[in-house]
Amino acid sequence: MNLKTVMVVLGTISSLSFAGAGGAQAADALRVRGTVVSFEPTLLTVKTRQGDTSAIKLKAGWKISGVANASAKDIKQGDFLGIASVSKADGGSGALEVVVFPAALKGTGEGDRPWDLQPNSRMTNGTVADVTDISGRSVTLTYDNGRTKKISIPDTTPVVTFAPATPADLKPGATVFVTAEREANGTLSSGRVVVGNNGVVPPM
Numbered sequence: 539m540n541l542k543t544v545m546v547v548l549g550t551i552s553s554l555s556f557a558g559a560g561g562a563q564a565a566d567a568l569r570v571r572g573t574v575v576s577f578e579p580t581l582l583t584v585k586t587r588q589g590d591t592s593a594i595k596l597k598a599g600w601k602i603s604g605v606a607n608a609s610a611k612d613i614k615q616g617d618f619l620g621i622a623s624v625s626k627a628d629g630g631s632g633a634l635e636v637v638v639f640p641a642a643l644k645g646t647g648e649g650d651r652p653w654d655l656q657p658n659s660r661m662t663n664g665t666v667a668d669v670t671d672i673s674g675r676s677v678t679l680t681y682d683n684g685r686t687k688k689i690s691i692p693d694t695t696p697v698v699t700f701a702p703a704t705p706a707d708l709k710p711g712a713t714v715f716v717t718a719e720r721e722a723n724g725t726l727s728s729g730r731v732v733v734g735n736n737g738v739v740p741p742m
Contacts, residue, residue, distance in 0.1 A: 569654060570594065570716040570726070571740075574733075577708040582731065584714055594718050597729040604703030604735040608638045610675050610691045613666060618644040619679060620663045622655045622742060623689050633691045634659060635741035638699040648681045655742065662687050696741035700732075707735040715740040 572586040582594045613619070618639040623631040634655050639646060646663065653661040664679030667686065676690040691697070708714070713734035718726040732740045 567717060567719050568726075570714070570718050570728075572714065574708050574710050574712045574714055576710065577705070579705075582708065582714070582716070582728075584716065592718075592726055594716055595725060595727040596731075597727055600729045600731065602703045602705060602707070602731045602733060604701040604707060604733055605637075605698040605738050605740050606701035606736070607738055608636075608697045608699045610636065610693075610695065610697050613638065613669060613675075613677060613691075613697075615666050615669060617666045618646075618664070619666060619677065620647065620661060620742075621677075621679065621689050621691075622653050622659050622661050624656060624659045626690070631660075631687065631689045633689050633695045636691060636695060636697040637742060638697065639663075640700060650681060650685070650687060662689065698738060698741060701736070701738075703733050703735050707733045713739040715742055 570584055570586060570592050572584040572592070575583040575585050575591060577583070580596050582596055584592050584594065586592055613636075618641075620637040620639065622634040624634060626632045644665070648663050650660060650662045650664075653659045655661075662679055662681065664681030664687070666677050667680045668678040670676045670678075674690055674692060676688055678686055678688045680686050708731070715732040716728050717730060718728040721727055732742070734740055
């Protein structure tokens, strides 16, 4: 990954986690998933997956990133991943989606925390300590000074990495994932947007 690409995605990586956020900031933040209704230089209007509409003010210097397909088969020891997962009925955790972080961004948002992709889901950002292929592919992630979590990755799991994008990709109907903050006056604002482009949508 070249420096330009790193700078493009750096401002959007924290959209995936709040490991370093303080309690008040985390409480005031929310994740908006949906499709673009309209886009102006400082305002993004999104129809959410719940069916309502959210107007998000874009902060000065806001960043945008896209996503590109990756493969679970290419995941190896030492890679840094962000995995949304849920507990399985037979024990352990099953992945809902996987984000492979560029090497330059290893360690971003490290930790395990509640997530809202599905009910009772969690987001785990950690380094791959082990990969097994018994009854499907599974990875063991290490985080927070030695804690571990084993997560199975079904073959149908979306696996992506970050890719360049531009504001021109924010066309009506484009799928977006936005980490927004609720301002004191009730409006939403954000400094980062992840958009689906080149046929790949943000699965997070």
